[in-house]
Amino acid sequence: MPGEKSDRVFRLFDLRSHKGESDCWIAIHGNVYNVTKFLNSHPGGKRVILQHAGTDATAAFDDVHPVEILDEYLRPDQLLGKVELTDQNVTAKKQSTTVDSPPMAIILSIAEMESLALQRLSPKAISYYASGSDDEITKVANASIFKSILLRPRVFVDCSSCWLSTTILGNRVGLPIYISPAAMAKLAHSSGEAGIASACSRFNALQIISKNASMSVADIVRAGPNAVFAWQLYVLKDLKATERTLAQIKTIPQIKFIVLTLDAPFPGKREADERYKAAEVARGAPPQVWGTNASLTWGKTLSWLQRHTDLPIVLKGIQTHEDAYLASQFPAVKGVILSNHGGRALDTANTPMQVLLEIRKYCPQVVCQVDVLIDGGIKRGTDVVKALALGAKGVGLGRAALYGLAVGGEEGVYRSLQILADETATAMRLLGVSNVNDLGPHHVNTAALESLLYDGPSGLEMIADRTGARL
Structure with missing residues (x-):
């Protein structure tokens, strides 16, 4: 499983230089993945991944995917380690506009x-x-x-x-x-x-x-x-x-x-x-x-x-x-x-x-x-x-x-x-x-x-x- 491999800890700063098609890293739920080889097989196209490459993409991921899908699509060796989250760089959850529902x-x-x-x-x-x-x-x-x-x-x-x-x-x-x-x-x-x-x-x-x-x-x-x-x-x-x-x-x-x-x-x-x-x-x-x-x-x-x-x-x-x-x-x-x-x-x-x-x-x-x-x-x-x-x-x-x-x-x-x-x-x-x-x-x-x-x-x-x- 992708969640079982490495104890290495990264900072979000470490991810930012890995944003291209030839070297693409992404953080999801506290884990860092190298998804370079997954880009061309992502069912939604590679563009959406590249938009979030080098960042913590947890909020965007959670909008459309369950976390278990990582086990299905990614190999264990694609997990690089953990990401260090601080008060300054913790993922900002999307603020939805609440519209009152009618009775x-x-x-x-x-x-x-x-x-x-x-x-x-x-x-x-x-x-x-x-x-x-x-x-x-x-x-x-x-x-x-x-x-x-x-x-x-x-x-x-x-x-x-x-x-x-x-x-x-x-x-x-x-x-x-x-x-x-x-x-x-x-x-x-x-x-x-x-x-x-x-x-x-x-x-x-x-x-x-x-x-x-x-x-x-x-x-x-x-x-x-x-x-x-x-x-x-x-x-x-x-x-x-x-x-x-x-x-x-x-x-x-x-x-x-x-x-x-x-x-x-x-x-x-x-x-x-x-x-x-x-x-x-x-x-x-x-x-x-x-x-x-x-x-x-x-x-x-x-x-x-x-x-x-x-x-x-x-x-x-x-x-x-x-x-x-x-x-x-x-x-x-x-x-x-x-x-x-x-x-x-x-x-x-x-x-x-x-x-x-x-x-x-x-x-x-x-x-x-x-x-x-x-x-x-x-x-x-x-x-x-x-x-x-x-x-x-x-x-x-x-x-x-x-x-x-x-x-x-x-x-x-x-x-x-x-x-x-x-x-x-x-x-x-x-x-x-x-x-x-x-x-x-x-x-x-x-x-x-x-x-x-x-x-x-x-x-x-x-x-x-x-x-x-x-x-």
């Missing part, structure tokens, strides 16, 4: 929460959270498609009680609504992912912790004693680093399954985010170094992953019925998340609801073989009900959770979940349904979407022949 009870919709959040978030956070790729067609369609699905209420049904509890991968949860993995929550609020976990705990809800969370997994799960947790996995080009992280996750019993993200093997062109980065550096930021492994394949990657975890595997980023069917052919895969990365990867890709309808059309057995989850565009309880009626076990919130966090910390996330829970219960009662498990395709009319669905050959026979030999 949570007066916020009545996810759209209202988003509007308030965009007034509070920094330009950096807005460019990162809100951006979609290219023309943002898919980002917008993720939400708008729900308007084309109509509900079919039944009357003379006793709906005096309403139960939102369900199971996801065998784990009992209080809501069919979960928190999708979303990176760098501390950009929204100092409580970060721990604030989200605390809100989830109050609902016994599921939180999928981002691989790029701004806090350690241990601290996050500690904040949510009654929540259910899963962990998002990106397979890095540095496979050994990924294996070290998987070994760490093995030691955290609160993590119930692994969510392998597949819809971003390469970054989409998110212009708002790129524009901010370019403006941040007067002469233009260098190209981002994408650290995700782009060479993943079904058999090879799933076999490798099974060697390093005993947890159930969920595949996130399924965008066609063929891939949903393929996923169901691998016994290690217990669930899929229909997702297009919130419209942040390939623009004009199908929305998750279109993929769900594709599955129902070509391979409906998939929804019985694996748990099907969706994320992207959920803003109303009626959206939740429509997804569940078509076979989804749960729906995920990404941006909505971050916006709630920005407005009120834990209470803002709690309010966002409460809004959707109340709207979902109301919609169910008006449909004549008292239990989420009783929702079905007879409760929705999807005829308006028929022309938007893939109408080619299913291709499943070829897939079955090819995968049968492998399995």
Whole structure:
């Protein structure tokens, strides 16, 4: 581990001459690291490191990273020693401008929460959270498609009680609504992912912790004693680093399954985010170094992953019925998340609801073989009900959770979940349904979407022949 090597003590003055690309030192949490060989592999690009080279960068580091990430990315020999901090040179913590939060009870919709959040978030956070790729067609369609699905209420049904509890991968949860993995929550609020976990705990809800969370997994799960947790996995080009992280996750019993993200093997062109980065550096930021492994394949990657975890595997980023069917052919895969990365990867890709309808059309057995989850565009309880009626076990919130966090910390996330829970219960009662498990395709009319669905050959026979030999 990087924290175990040298007893040598440096002064900050000693670091200042090591600021270039050929010799780059940096101090984080009282330790001095030589990160010269790491510059070109830093997922955020080398420029951000060079901006803080020769200084104590603890405050900037803590904004976006948990301290454990140093063990994953840096080798033991890169730790040079300790840094001597005095009253004059101790790291100055960033002073955040406090904006009073409105009473949570007066916020009545996810759209209202988003509007308030965009007034509070920094330009950096807005460019990162809100951006979609290219023309943002898919980002917008993720939400708008729900308007084309109509509900079919039944009357003379006793709906005096309403139960939102369900199971996801065998784990009992209080809501069919979960928190999708979303990176760098501390950009929204100092409580970060721990604030989200605390809100989830109050609902016994599921939180999928981002691989790029701004806090350690241990601290996050500690904040949510009654929540259910899963962990998002990106397979890095540095496979050994990924294996070290998987070994760490093995030691955290609160993590119930692994969510392998597949819809971003390469970054989409998110212009708002790129524009901010370019403006941040007067002469233009260098190209981002994408650290995700782009060479993943079904058999090879799933076999490798099974060697390093005993947890159930969920595949996130399924965008066609063929891939949903393929996923169901691998016994290690217990669930899929229909997702297009919130419209942040390939623009004009199908929305998750279109993929769900594709599955129902070509391979409906998939929804019985694996748990099907969706994320992207959920803003109303009626959206939740429509997804569940078509076979989804749960729906995920990404941006909505971050916006709630920005407005009120834990209470803002709690309010966002409460809004959707109340709207979902109301919609169910008006449909004549008292239990989420009783929702079905007879409760929705999807005829308006028929022309938007893939109408080619299913291709499943070829897939079955090819995968049968492998399995």
